[in-house]
Amino acid sequence: MNTISKILATAAFFSLSPTETKASNHSNETPVDSLEKVESKFSFHRIGEKIGTLNFQPFSVNPEDTTIVSVQFAFVPFVSTNGTESGNVINDVSFNLLGGYSAGTRAFEMAGLFNINRGDMTGVQLAGLFNQVGGIVDGVQLAGLFNSNLHSVKGVQLAGLTNFTTGQVEGVQIAGLANFSPKSVKGVQVAGLANFSGKNTEGTQVAGLANFTAHEVKGAQVAAFNFASKVDGFQLGVFNYADSVSGIPVGLISFVRSGYHNVEIAANEVLPLNLALRTGKREFYNILFVGIRPEPSRDVTWSYGYGLGTSPRLGKKTFLNIEVSSEQLNKGNTQALNLINKLYLGGDYQVSKKLALFAGPTINFRVFDNSFDGHPDLFTYTNTRIRNEKTYSENISSQWWWGFRAGFRVF
Structure with missing residues (x-):
C-alpha cells in the first residue's frame, strides 16, 4: 500500500514539474511564483466567481423583467405554473386554489383565499378573503373580507368588511363596514x-x-x-x-356654518318663558326648545320638545315663519303622556343683523293620558279657552285651542 502511495505521489510531482521547470528556465521565476500561477488557474475562488454569475433571482421585482402568460394555475404563491417567477408574470387568467401572487392581471383572477398583484388589475378579481393590488384597478373586485388597492379604482369594489384605496375612486364601493x-x-x-x-x-x-x-x-x-x-x-x-x-x-340637528342659526326667547299661552335653538338653513331648519313656568311650587311646570320650520323671505327685513313642533308638558318629572303639538304661522322682523322680533298665532292639539291626575294646569296667566275635547280608548284624550307665540331672536 505504501508503495502505491509513493508511485501516485511521484506521478503527481512529475506531472507538475515540467511546467514549473519550464517556467523557471525561461522566465527566471522562482518556484513560489510558479506555484502562485498554478493556484490562480485552478483556485476555488475562480470557480465561486463562475457560480456567482448564474442568474438566479426568484423574487425579482424589476418591472422590465415582467412577462405575460395566458393562464396560470397556483396552489399558493410560487407553487404554481409560473413557479418562482410568479412575481414577474402578468396573467391574462389566473386560478389560485388558496392564494396567488403575480405582477398583474389582465382579464380574470380568482382564489379560495387571496390574490396579490404587484401591478395593475384589469377585469374581475374574486377572493374568499382579500384582494391586494399595488397598481390601478379597472374592473371588479369581490372579496369576503377586504379589497386593498395602492392606486386608483375605476369600477366596482365589493367587500364583506372594507374597501381601501390610496387613490381616486371612480365607480362603486360597497362594504359591510367601511x-x-x-x-x-x-x-x-x-x-x-x-x-x-x-x-x-x-x-x-x-x-x-x-x-x-x-x-x-x-x-x-x-x-x-x-x-x-x-x-x-x-x-x-x-x-x-x-x-x-x-x-x-x-336631520334631527343640522348645522350649516354659513346658514341659519339663532337663539330664541319667547312666551306663549301656556308657559311665559321659553328658550329655543334654531339651526340649519332658512329653507329648512330644526328647533330644540325648553320652557318653564316660574311658580311657588316644589314641582315646577316645564316642557321640552322638538320642531321643524321654514322661513321664506317677504321683504328686505321681513320673513315668514311656518313651524310645526311637539312638546312634552310636565309637572316635576315626566310621568305620563302629555304632548302639545303646535302649528305656528308668524312674522319675523330683522331689527338689526343680530336681532329680530317675531310674533304669530298657533293652533294647538294636545294628546294626553286621562288616567293620570298629576298633569299641570294649562292656563294660569292667560284666559285661553279649550275649543274641543275628545276621549278615545286606552285612556287617551285630546284637546285643541288657539294660542300665540311672541319674543325675540338673537343671531
Whole structure:
C-alpha cells in the first residue's frame, strides 16, 4: 500500500514539474511564483466567481423583467405554473386554489383565499378573503373580507368588511363596514358603518353611521352623521354638518356654518318663558326648545320638545315663519303622556343683523293620558279657552285651542 502511495505521489510531482521547470528556465521565476500561477488557474475562488454569475433571482421585482402568460394555475404563491417567477408574470387568467401572487392581471383572477398583484388589475378579481393590488384597478373586485388597492379604482369594489384605496375612486364601493379613499370619489359609496373621502365626492355616500368628505360634496350624503365642507345637494341624517350647503340638510340637528342659526326667547299661552335653538338653513331648519313656568311650587311646570320650520323671505327685513313642533308638558318629572303639538304661522322682523322680533298665532292639539291626575294646569296667566275635547280608548284624550307665540331672536 505504501508503495502505491509513493508511485501516485511521484506521478503527481512529475506531472507538475515540467511546467514549473519550464517556467523557471525561461522566465527566471522562482518556484513560489510558479506555484502562485498554478493556484490562480485552478483556485476555488475562480470557480465561486463562475457560480456567482448564474442568474438566479426568484423574487425579482424589476418591472422590465415582467412577462405575460395566458393562464396560470397556483396552489399558493410560487407553487404554481409560473413557479418562482410568479412575481414577474402578468396573467391574462389566473386560478389560485388558496392564494396567488403575480405582477398583474389582465382579464380574470380568482382564489379560495387571496390574490396579490404587484401591478395593475384589469377585469374581475374574486377572493374568499382579500384582494391586494399595488397598481390601478379597472374592473371588479369581490372579496369576503377586504379589497386593498395602492392606486386608483375605476369600477366596482365589493367587500364583506372594507374597501381601501390610496387613490381616486371612480365607480362603486360597497362594504359591510367601511369604504376609504384619501382622494376624490366619483360615484357611490355604500357602507354599513362609514364612508371616507379625503377630497371631493361627486355622487352619493350612504352609511349606517357616518359619511365624511373633507371638501365638496356634489350629490347626497345619507347617514346618522354627515360631514362635508361644502355641499351642492342635500344631507339626510340625525346630525348634519357643513360649512355651506346649496341644497337642504334634513336631520334631527343640522348645522350649516354659513346658514341659519339663532337663539330664541319667547312666551306663549301656556308657559311665559321659553328658550329655543334654531339651526340649519332658512329653507329648512330644526328647533330644540325648553320652557318653564316660574311658580311657588316644589314641582315646577316645564316642557321640552322638538320642531321643524321654514322661513321664506317677504321683504328686505321681513320673513315668514311656518313651524310645526311637539312638546312634552310636565309637572316635576315626566310621568305620563302629555304632548302639545303646535302649528305656528308668524312674522319675523330683522331689527338689526343680530336681532329680530317675531310674533304669530298657533293652533294647538294636545294628546294626553286621562288616567293620570298629576298633569299641570294649562292656563294660569292667560284666559285661553279649550275649543274641543275628545276621549278615545286606552285612556287617551285630546284637546285643541288657539294660542300665540311672541319674543325675540338673537343671531
